[in-house]
Amino acid sequence: MELYQLTAHQLHEKLVNKEVTAREITESIYNRIEAVEKDVKAYITLTKEDALKQADKVDEKIANGEEIAPLAGIPIAIKDNMSTEGVKTTCASQILHNYKPPYDATVIKKLVAEDYIMVGKTNMDEFAMGSSTENSGFSKTANPWDLTRVPGGSSGGSAAAVAAGEAIISLGSDTGGSIRQPAAFCGVVGLKPTYGLVSRYGLVAFASSLDQIGPFSKDITDCAIALNYIAGHDEFDSTSANREVPDYTASLNQDIAGMKIGVPSEYFGDGIDQEVKDAVWAAIKKLEELGAEYEEVSLPHTDYALSAYYLIAPAEASSNLARYDGVRYGLRSEEAKGLVEMYKNTRQEGFGDEVKRRIMLGTYALSSGYYDAYYKKAQKVRTLVKQDFDKAFEKYDVLISPTTPTTSFKAGAKKDPLEMYLSDICTIPINLAGIPALSMPCGLDSNGLPIGLQIMGNHFGEEKILQVAHAFEQATDFHKKQASL
C-alpha cells in the first residue's frame, strides 16, 4: 500500500510511531497528483510549496517529542469556496478568477491550529450550483472510477481527490446534496452535518439557510475525526449552534442492537434505479443482522421538496451573488462605459449559464407581486418537510435511503437542467430540514460504479449516524474498494 492510499488515523499512528514523516506523506500525495491529476482534474489550485513547509514543521514537532493532533501532517483538500488567506478562492467562477482573500474561514483556522496540510483548492460547480462539476468555470473533473463519467457535484473535486488518492481527507459544502451525491458517485464517505454545527464563516455563500460544510473521507473513523475538528460554535456565525461538541469517535464501535431504523418509502420510488434500491435494501438487511430493527415510514411531503428548494436556494443565491459587481475585487469588465454597464458586462462575462439561470429564477421569486406565491409558499413547504422528519425521528434513531437515484452518469449526458436537478432528489429534503446525513459506499453496480447509502439523523444526531455507519462499515468491505486509476 502506498501512503496516499491510507486513512488519516492509519497515517497518524505511523507518524506517532515515527514510521513515516509528514514530508513523506505529503510527497506521496503530490506524486500521486503528478500521476493522475491530468486525468481527474480535481484541483483548481495546488499549494505544494506551503504544504511541504508545513509538513516539515510537523516533523520538527514530532522530532522534538511534542504531541501532535490527529490531523497534524495529514494532507487535506479544500473546496474552492472556502476562504483561504492569500490563496486564490475562486468558487470555480471566472468572476473570482483572481480573488485572494485576506482571511481564513473558521474551518480553515481550526485545521491550521491542528497543523493540517493543505494540498490545494478543489474544483466544483461554479458557486456550488450543479451536480456534476461540469459547471466549473475552469475545467471539468472526472470520476476516478470511470474517467468518462462525472464525479457528481458540486463538491466533485473534493470527492474525486479523496477517491483518487490525491488527498487523505477533503472538505466540501452541501446545499442540496453537494457532499453526499459526489461521495456516492466517487465511492467515499461524505457527511453533511446539522445546519449550524459547523461554522459557515468564510464559506462563500450560495444559499445561506441551506449551506453546510462537511468532510469527505475514506472511512467512517476519519469522518468522525474530521468532524471533531471542524464542528463547534463560532462567534462569527450567528447561525452556528451554541452547544457542547461531543467526541464523535466515541460513538464508533458501539453496538447497534435494538436501534430503530426508518426506511422512507418515498425514497424508493420509480425514479430510483433498481440496482441502487437493491444495494440499499441489502445494506438495511445487513444492519438488521447486526441487531437493528427497521420499518418502512412515510415522509409525505418529500415530493414537494425539490420545487421548494429551487425557489429558496436561488432566491438566497440571487442576493448572495449580487456583490460580484466588479467594483471591489475579482473580474471587472474592461469594455464597460459607466457604472450600470460595468455591472452588466462584468456579470455577463463572469458568471456561467447555470449561475445566471439561478440568479434570474431567484430574482423573479423575490419580486414584488410574486414573493407570496413563490418564496413564502416555498418556506411553508419547507416547514412541512421539516415536520415530516421531526415526526419520523420521534420513532426512529436514523432513516436510511439511497443517496442518489442512479450511479454516476456520463459527462455531458444531462443537458436539460431539470434532469440534472432530479439527481439531488434524495438529498435536498435533508437540507431543507437542516438535519445531518451521511453517504457511504454500499456496493457497486453492474458497471462497477459505487452506490451510495444515505443515513439521516435527527438534528445534532451525528453520533447515531456515525455509530450505524461504522457498524455497517465494520461488517462489510465496500470501503476497502478503491478506484483503479
Place this chain on the structure above:
Amino acid sequence: MLDGYEMTVGLEIHVQLDTDTKIFCGCKNEFGAEPNHHTCPICLGLPGTLPVLNEKAVEYIVKAGLALNCEINTFSKFDRKNYFYADLPKAYQISQFDLPFCEDGHVMIQLEDETEMKIGITRIHLEEDAGKLNHAGEGIASSDSSLVDYNRVGTPLIEIVSEPDIHSPEQAIAYLKKIKSILEYIGVSDCDMSQGSMRADVNISVAPTGSDELGTRTELKNMNSFKAIEKALKYEPKRQIKVLESGGEIIQGTLTWDDEAGKTIPMRSKEEAHDYRYFPEPDLVPVIVEQEWVDGIEDSLPELPDARQKRYVEELGIPEYDAMVITADREMADFFEAVVKEHNDAKAISNWIMGDFSRLLNEESITIAEVKFKPADLAQMLKLMDEGTISSKIAKTVFEEMFATGKNPDTIVEEKGLKQISDTSELEKIIDQVIADNQSALEDYRGGNKNVFGFFIGQTMKATRGKANPGMVNKILKEKLEG
C-alpha cells in the same frame, strides 16, 4: 397660506447611533478617519463573511423607541433590501421590513402660537449605513471615475418614520427639532447634521382642504439641514398646487433640492424605482428581547425635554417659551440647572441664557461644551449684580469678558475696575461737574423741558464709564436739577 389646499408631510429621519463599533463587525464607528481605514472583511462584504449583531445597537434603538413612546417588539428580525450601488458592498442592505424593533410611537411638539400637537411615529427600524462615493466630476454619471470610502459602511442607523400628521413647514421643523432633542438627551446619537449623523427623507403632497385622500407625493432624499427642509417645504407645495391648478398631474418621484436656486428638481420618476426584493436575512437569527430588559432600559432613561420643561415652568417659575428653548438642548438645560444650583433667581438666569449667552454661542458658533467659563461664574456674576457691585449694564461687559476669556467675574471687575460707584459723595462730585459743564441744558430743564433729564443721565454715565449706580444717579440728579 395654501389657498384651498392642505399639505401633508411625511418624514423618514435617519439617525446614526453612537456605538463604539459598527453594527455587524468589530470596526470602530468613527467619523473622519482616513478613507477605508475602519474596514474589515465583514463590513467590506467579502465573500464568505457573515454579520454578527452589535447588542449595543439594539439597546440604543430600544432606548430611542421608548423615549419616542413606541411599542417595543420583543420579537424582531432583519431583512435584506437588495439594490446595486457602488457604496453598498454586499449589494444589499441589512434592514428591517415587517418586524421592526419599535412601532406606534409619538412626540408632542409646540408651535409658535403656544399650541401643542401630537405627531405619530409609525415605526423605527434598525439598519446598516452605506459607504460614501467621491466622484471625480459632478455626479456619478458625468465622472470618469469615483472613489469609494467604506468607513461609514455598517454604521448603525435607525430610521424613524412619521405618520402623515404634519401639515406645515413649521410643524415639520418643530418635529425634527423635537426628535433631535430627545435623541441627544438619551445619548444614542450626536445628531450632527453637518456630519450626516442625522438626515431626512421628506415626502410632500397636497390635497384640496377637507379631502380624505392624500395627493400624489414627491420625495426629497437625504436632506441634512433644517433650513433647507424649511425652504423646500415652503416651495414644493406651491409648485404642486400650480401644477394641479393648471390641470396637470403630480408625478410621483424623487426630487433634489437646489438650495441656491431655491427650487426642487426632478431626479427620477417612479418608473425607475427599485423593487428591493426584501426577504428575511438568513445570516442572522431573529432577535428576541426580554420584557424585563426593556423595562430596565425604560427605568434608566433620563428626564426627557417635555418633563424638564414642565418642571422648569412649575417649579422654577420661568416662562413656558424660555423653558421650551432651554430644554430643547440637553447641554443648555444642564448648564442652566448648574447655574440654578448656585443662584436662586431662575428667571434672571434664564434671561441671560436666552439672551447674551445664546447670542454669543451663535456668533462664535461654538457648543456649550466649548464655553470657557463655568456655570458657577455666571451665578457669581448675578450675585455681584444683586449686591450692587455691578450694574446690569456693566454686567453685560463682564459677561462678554467671561465668555471671551473664561475669567471669573470677580477678577474681571477687579482688573477692569468695573466696580459700581455707589458712594454718594463721589457721585455728587461727578454730577456737580456734569451740571457745571452743561449750563444751557440746565436752563432748558429748569425752563420746563424735562426731556433733557435723559441727557444728564447719559453724561453722568459717560463720565463714570457706565459704572455709576443708575438708581443713585437718578435720585441725585433729580435733587440737583430741581435745585
